[in-house]
Amino acid sequence: MTIFRNVMVxxxxxxxxxxxxxxxxxxxxxxxxxxxTSNAELEAMKGKVENLFVVQYDATxxxxxxxxxxxxxxxxxxxxxxxxxxxxxxxxxxSLEKVNPKDMLTxxxxxxxxxxxxxxxxxxxxxxSASSGQKTIVANISSQMGSIDDNKSGGSYAxxxxxxAQNMISKSLSVDLAPSKIIILALHPGWLQMDxxx
Ligand SMILES: NC(=O)c1ccc[n+]([C@@H]2O[C@H](COP(=O)([O-])OP(=O)(O)OC[C@H]3O[C@@H](n4cnc5c(N)ncnc54)[C@H](OP(=O)(O)O)[C@@H]3O)[C@@H](O)[C@H]2O)c1
Numbered sequence: 001m002t003i004f005r006n007v008m009v010x011x012x013x014x015x016x017x018x019x020x021x022x023x024x025x026x027x028x029x030x031x032x033x034x035x036x037t038s039n040a041e042l043e044a045m046k047g048k049v050e051n052l053f054v055v056q057y058d059a060t061x062x063x064x065x066x067x068x069x070x071x072x073x074x075x076x077x078x079x080x081x082x083x084x085x086x087x088x089x090x091x092x093x094x095s096l097e098k099v100n101p102k103d104m105l106t107x108x109x110x111x112x113x114x115x116x117x118x119x120x121x122x123x124x125x126x127x128x129s130a131s132s133g134q135k136t137i138v139a140n141i142s143s144q145m146g147s148i149d150d151n152k153s154g155g156s157y158a159x160x161x162x163x164x165a166q167n168m169i170s171k172s173l174s175v176d177l178a179p180s181k182i183i184i185l186a187l188h189p190g191w192l193q194m195d196x197x198x
Contacts, residue, residue, distance in 0.1 A: 001027060004082040005134065008032040008072065010057055010118070011088030013039050015194035016141065020085060025052060032075055034068070034088070059088050059114035065121045072125055080128025080136070086115035087141045091196045092158040099157040111162035115140055116169045130181045138177075140170045142186040 007024050011017040012033035021033045034057035035042065045052055053075045057068055072081060089111045092103045119126075119138055130136040144150050146163025167186050174184035 002029055003027045005029040005079050006032070006076040006081050006129070007083040007085070008034065008055075008081055008122075009085045009087055010034045010059070010115075011036075012054075013037060013042060015196065016189055016192060017085075017087040018042075020087065021052075024083075025049060028083075029079075030075060032072060032081075036088075057088070057118075059110050059118075062117060065118065068118075069121050069125070072122065076125060076128075078128070080130070080132060080134070081122055081125040082129045082134050083137050083139065084119065084122060084126065085139045085141065086118065088114070089141065089162075089196070091156075093156065094158050095155045096157070103158045104161065107158035107162040108165055111159070112165035112169055115166060116173070119173065126177075126182050127180055135183070136181065137183045137185060138173065139185040139187055140166055142167055142170070142188055144188045144191075 004024070004027070007028045007030070009017050009021045009024065009031070012021040013035040021031055024031050028051065030051050030053060032053045032055055033042065034055045036056070036058050038054065042054060046054055055068060055071050058064065090107060092107045094103055126136055126138065143159070143163045145156060145160050146167050148164065151160065170184050170186040177184060
């Protein structure tokens, strides 16, 4: 059963993005997996899995976003993008003793600024999907650690702030894009044993 015609997952070479990409393949027309660095299994899948498209994406290389959008437009062939999962992210571990401006800015840039700029760049693709009557979703992979209410253990200044900023961006996007019928989700995936988890 095809639920989405065209979906895109950022950070799809490992961890949550890798699993999401594999789970989406059977229920999607086309899956665009963006990677900064590929892996052997993904390279092997490239030619064999005909609805998988691998696109190079480095979150902070803003100059390359035009190229990413061009590739997405060419892959989706006028149908637009039905589901964008902003999954790529980093967790810079810190404490009150270790926290510093560089780490704060890096974590906020990768986890909050880049997903916003990418979503903005892909708006024509998302709007093309929504205006065709398809359910169109941007899912931002957030974290419970971005919750102000849930913060009982302190620390993790860079990561917590990046996800709190991402949550606020998700809320503003949901308001601004409601007239275009684009749904914005902020999702906490749970605590998982990935490079980032424990
Ligand atoms: N794991 C957990 O328990 C957990 C809990 C809550 C939320 N999350 C969120 O879930 C998402 C995925 O996390 P994960 O656990 O799967 O982590 P992971 O295994 O470390 O994977 C992170 C992914 O993000 C990519 N990435 C990082 N920096 C990038 C950049 N500058 N440009 C492009 N891609 C970049 C990585 O690519 P490279 O391999 O090239 O570095 C990788 O594909 C993150 O947003 C994270 O905050 C995770």
